[in-house]
């Protein structure tokens with residue numbers, strides 16, 4: 083359950099950005115390879131934000147697909163057809179297929195991130 087400390091860090095960051103204003107929305111980016119489960123983040127966020135200015139804020143997740151780059155030609159693999167698959171399956175398929183150039187020296191180049199993209203705060207302290 084590594085989402086707990088991760089969510090705490092994210093909440094701290096959001097509160098810092100909010101600078102004393104009430105947070106209404108939190109925007110997050112989650113890579114398919116990040117091993118972060120949005121549902122868990124949501125649960126922890128509700129729990130951890132209780133009594134803070136982020137209590138009741140809506141979380142919005144943008145899921146980033148797995149991206150792989152060929153080290154031989156620098157080309158990006160097109161993995162869009164497997165975007166809904168388990169990331170492990172996507173990687174297996176990518177390695178099986180190899181790059182268009184015939185190279186199999188593939189690297190994960192995207193979809194590993196998890197982080198805060200932005201927040202929305204209430205206009206003024208009217209509650």
Ligand SMILES: [Zn+2]
Pocket residue numbers: 152153154155156157181182183184185
């Ligand atoms: Zn290539």
